[in-house]
Amino acid sequence: MRARMQGGGQGRTGLLMVAPAGVLLILFFFVPVALGFALSFTDARLISPKPLEFVGLENFQRLLDDPVFWTSLRNTLFFAAVIVPAQSGFALLLAVLVNVKMRGTNLFRMLYFVPVVTSIVVVSILWRFMYQPDGLVNSMLHWMTGNVVRVDWLNDTSTALPAIMFMSAWQAVGFHMVIWLAGLQTIPGELYEAAEIDGAGRWHQFRFITWPGLRSTRTFILVTITIAALSLFTQIHVMTGGGPLDATSTVVFQAVRVGYQQQQTAYASAISLVFFLLVLAVSLIQRWLTRERSA
Amino acid sequence: MRRRSSTRVRAAVLAARLLCAALFAFPLLFMFVSSLKPDTDIFKDIGSVRAFLPVGDISLDNYAGVFDTVPAARFLLNSLGISLVTVALGILVNSMAAFALSRLSWRGSRLALSVVIATLVVPFETFALPLVWWVDKLPWLTMNGLRLTWSTGWLDTYRVQVIPFVANAFSIYLFYSYFQSIPRQLDEAARVDGAGWFRIYRTVVMPLSGPAIATVAILTFLPAWNSYLWPLMVVQTEELRPVMVGASYFFQLKVHWGEIMAYSTLITLPVLALFLAFQRAFVNSIASTGVKG
Secondary structure (H helix, E strand, O other): OHHHHHHHHHHHHHHHHHHHHHHHHHHHHHHHHHHHHHHOOEOOOOOOOOOOOEOOOHHHHHHHOOHHHHHHHHHHHHHHHHHHHHHHHHHHHHHHHHHOOOOOHHHHHHHHHHHHHOOHHHHHHHHHHHOOOOOHHHHHHHHHHOOOOOOOHHHOOOOHHHHHHHHHHHHHHHHHHHHHHHHHOOOOHHHHHHHHHOOOOHHHHHHHHHHHHOHHHHHHHHHHHHHHHHOOOHHHHHHOOOOOOOOOOOHHHHHHHHHHHOOOHHHHHHHHHHHHHHHHHHHHHHHHHHHHHHO | OOOOOOHHHHHHHHHHHHHHHHHHHHHHHHHHHHOOOOHHHHHHHOOOHHHHOOOOOOOOHHHHHHHHHOOHHHHHHHHHHHHHHHHHHHHHHHHHHHHHHHHOOOOOHHHHHHHHHHHHHOOHHHOHHHHHHHHOOOEEEEEEOOEEEEEEOOOOOOHHHHHHHOOOHHHHHHHHHHHHOOOHHHHHHHHHOOOOHHHHHHHHHHHHOHHHHHHHHHHHHHHHHHOOHHHHHHOOOHHHOOHHHHHHHHHOOOOOHHHHHHHHHHHHHHHHHHHHHOHHHHHHHHHHHHHHO
8 A cells, every 4th residue: 555655656756856957957958058059040149238139040151251260160170080090099009008917007007097187277287388499398309309399389380289189188098098998808808818729919819809899989989089179178278279370279269269258149159059060960970880880 | 817928028018008107197297396396497407307306496485376376275165165066966966866767757757868868978068158148147046134035147156166067967877877786676675664765765775876976976076176168257256266267367477387387286186186095986987988888
């Protein structure tokens, strides 16, 4: 009798328990996402006494004609195109290195992971200092090559974005190492033993056991790095402010610049919408890739 | 279990490991060591191995300078408060929602679960700007003497730095997966003893969920402590600013790298200490994010 009564109360208790999270997610996730769509068709400004007005596709027209937007989009895609293979490859190399059973493994894994728990703001400040013409990077290069190097890394249009790429990979690679490692450890050791008996070399073992065994891990890593790369903002804001000559401006940086500094919420929403579509495209590709696997 | 490696391979692995260790450790070591030196020494030492060694005119002057240059103590307290409250509320709110999704059947529960999972890939940056516009329009109840009055606008407050980040789809998902692994016989036993659902949540399921709580705590604390873009846009009052935004103060004055390195070290230490104390939990939380793929 009692159990049945409680069974009847499940609906109410369930709703009650899910309500706080539900209300908060609606207020601070679904509404702003929907607003992002809606406001991009208006003339909304951050602080304005004027009522909103519908302006149709005006913001998108402006977007098409905005050279800074196109530069930012190109920089963002270039950043992603380099960082995705470079960072995932380096992370896999680190994972393989710390997956070898020998002394000191835990220490090394911890060391590689420390930059991940260090704030990207701190990392950006530190590397901004190191990238100065009289900074540590140039002096290390001098020490290694014997030539005097005086590259002004962050103030040169050709080196600023690559310098930020290197730093970003340096900071985040430990994160993806841990995920690769989790994937590597799901591959049964017997497979390698069997391959050894069959006389397979290390490369063949990697090619035919490790690589196929990491299939779902791989998709996940590629997608997370791509989305993080497309979201590039903090490094730019701390290190270069988008310069020199917009050489490091990105889509999110540009959205913040117009939306926050210039208070043009509507135009910033239109830029965010482009960013949203990019992310959506990436996750649709992920779906397609994982679907292929289960078929 | 794994194949035995030959001595030559092991030597190569060790060499590669050391090289990578240097790559990751030296910049951070440089930061810490520089925080102890006057600026002239930092630049003098950059050309040699002394850049990584605490030698020369070593002191804590830069740290004292940090507290004179910016209200560093205030920034630290703000970040600590904001992070801890976000973590505590996040654990409560998200675990309750996950419990309702895992244990109770209510209208729309299946739909709610798939909606939660679908929202996982949307980065904050896609809706941050409309969110600024939106929080400026939100109402809030304030106590005015004994009367409650409505005010509008959340900009420039502590709440705008906490409340939007309490509910989190990924935390709900993590709790949900963990709760699914707790045997239902345990709740049924409690039900037979006459416990209500809320009591089962509080006294049966949550006490068994230590690892999930730790994971959610870490994954909430890190972004809260490190948050930058959001407070940059919504907080103008100095007294309410968190540590990461406080860092920009140093670049508005004459740039004094020793102090900047000291402040950077100072705001990294709390997280680093947590990491060193709970290494395994940290690494496991990160690895758990890979599960959703």
